[in-house]
Amino acid sequence: MQLENFDVVVVGAGFFGAVIAEQVANKLGRSVCVLDRRLHIGGNAYSELDSDSGVEVHRYGTHIFHTNSETVWRYLQRFTHFTDYRHRVFTVANGRVYAMPINLATVCAAFGRIMSPDEARAVIAAEAAAHGASGRHGASGIGNLEDKAIASVGRTLYDLLIRGYTQKQWQTDPRELSADIIGRLPVRFTFDDRYFADRYEGMPVDGYTAIFRRMLEHPKIAVELGVDYFDVADRINPHQLVIYTGPIDRFFGYTCGHLGWRTVDFAREVHDVADFQGAAVINYADAEVPFTRIHEFRHLHPERAHAQARTTIYREYSRFAGRTDEPYYPINTGSDRAMLASYHAMTAAHPNVIFGGRLGSYKYLDMHQAIGAALKTFEHEVAPFFVREGMQPSDAAARRAALSALSA
Ligand code: FAD
Ligand code: UDP
Numbered sequence: 001m002q003l004e005n006f007d008v009v010v011v012g013a014g015f016f017g018a019v020i021a022e023q024v025a026n027k028l029g030r031s032v033c034v035l036d037r038r039l040h041i042g043g044n045a046y047s048e049l050d051s052d053s054g055v056e057v058h059r060y061g062t063h064i065f066h067t068n069s070e071t072v073w074r075y076l077q078r079f080t081h082f083t084d085y086r087h088r089v090f091t092v093a094n095g096r097v098y099a100m101p102i103n104l105a106t107v108c109a110a111f112g113r114i115m116s117p118d119e120a121r122a123v124i125a126a127e128a129a130a131h132g133a134s135g136r137h138g139a140s141g142i143g144n145l146e147d148k149a150i151a152s153v154g155r156t157l158y159d160l161l162i163r164g165y166t167q168k169q170w171q172t173d174p175r176e177l178s179a180d181i182i183g184r185l186p187v188r189f190t191f192d193d194r195y196f197a198d199r200y201e202g203m204p205v206d207g208y209t210a211i212f213r214r215m216l217e218h219p220k221i222a223v224e225l226g227v228d229y230f231d232v233a234d235r236i237n238p239h240q241l242v243i244y245t246g247p248i249d250r251f252f253g254y255t256c257g258h259l260g261w262r263t264v265d266f267a268r269e270v271h272d273v274a275d276f277q278g279a280a281v282i283n284y285a286d287a288e289v290p291f292t293r294i295h296e297f298r299h300l301h302p303e304r305a306h307a308q309a310r311t312t313i314y315r316e317y318s319r320f321a322g323r324t325d326e327p328y329y330p331i332n333t334g335s336d337r338a339m340l341a342s343y344h345a346m347t348a349a350h351p352n353v354i355f356g357g358r359l360g361s362y363k364y365l366d367m368h369q370a371i372g373a374a375l376k377t378f379e380h381e382v383a384p385f386f387v388r389e390g391m392q393p394s395d396a397a398a399r400r401a402a403l404s405a406l407s408a
Helices: 015-028 070-076 104-111 117-134 145-170 208-216 229-235 334-347 357-361 367-387 396-407
Strands: 008-011 032-036 047-049 056-058 065-067 089-093 096-100 200-202 221-225 241-244 261-271 281-284 293-296 311-320 353-355
Touching: 008 015, 015 032, 015 208, 015 221, 015 241, 015 357, 015 367, 047 208, 065 070, 065 367, 070 367, 089 145, 096 104, 096 145, 104 117, 104 145, 117 145, 145 311, 241 367, 353 367, 357 367
Parallel strands: 008 032, 008 241, 032 221, 089 281, 241 353
Antiparallel strands: 047 056, 065 200, 089 096, 261 311, 281 293, 293 311
């Protein structure tokens, strides 16, 4: 691999990196080398056939595509068709099963009686008011996850479905967690039990990895797997454009410290039954159950004729990420945010590097957000590099000037 011969080096073959590589090759006709330290393309969206069951599994956990963005949806149609899969999740708590996210069916089941939407609202509002009178005076103040959750679903549903699950997922007192985390989960006073409410939703007909293969299949794109950027960084011409989608703290040698992440472990099991649990994802809310959820991937593709009466499941366990673990969810405490600001300040010394994606920006991004951000980064930061009059890929001075003009 002659890294120095490429106009652009992309670190990471996940959605952010693959979209930029595809755009650079197709729209600018420039050469790109995509590196990934893993042995496969696709980043965390990678999917593969399980050799024991023949079921397509998502190695890093169930990925459902959903978006409200017309631009992202249209863009992806170039690389895949989507099925009409609609995600529904159930939660096991205290020996019973409930619909999740919380909707009218969940409220009726939790209180053991039929309620109209207004009755359910009134019951929850009364519990929220009682908490408002007694709560919100703790050391952590207003705006923590517990207060926000009780304000939206009341004490009964919070204790039943949220408290234990959140404690397992974050190993942190919900009163110390940011309210934003729970903001991702809607609460509905109808019987609509869809997990996502976005306009577009579906599963790629032939899997996620096929999308990446099509994005990266281009004579101007080379893909090098099993290569860690930091093992080859000294071979990179300082005038090349680098798109870095790895962890931002690692890029700077952790000089300001390690940003906090949660990671998950998946325990794989193959069962000799055609259907293990009846749904793609079932959450386990009780604090005593050690895993947070069970994924059963065959339910993601009900349209497929699975030849074998076997199924693969993953039990998911959540914990703090150690230094060698895969970073999954940014914890984002106040000290993490301060550290991130210091790293941002340090990026100015690297005008030929663009930081992006989930790890590079230290943000929880869904796939459509990573794709949307990559399309914008291409348009506003990558393309201007090369379209400026008279500018050559090796013209470092012009590149720096272009970059400072862009960031001004
Ligand atoms: P990634 O996919 O993480 O890709 C980054 C790549 O960079 C990785 O392959 C990594 O190996 C590589 N890399 C890092 N450092 C180096 C280095 N030094 N050298 C070389 N390569 C390097 N989104 C949804 O829309 N729907 C879902 O249902 C959904 N479910 C999720 C479930 C889980 C458990 C998780 C963790 C995420 C989920 N997501 C979901 C989010 C989705 O995974 C991300 O939006 C997407 O992966 C972001 O793409 P990315 O390119 O930014 O990062
Ligand atoms: N959550 C919960 N019970 C559930 C599902 C989610 O308490 O059954 C809470 C939990 O705090 C979680 C947050 O809602 O961190 C966001 O859930 P989401 O489904 O977005 O988590 P993800 O799919 O990203 O793991």
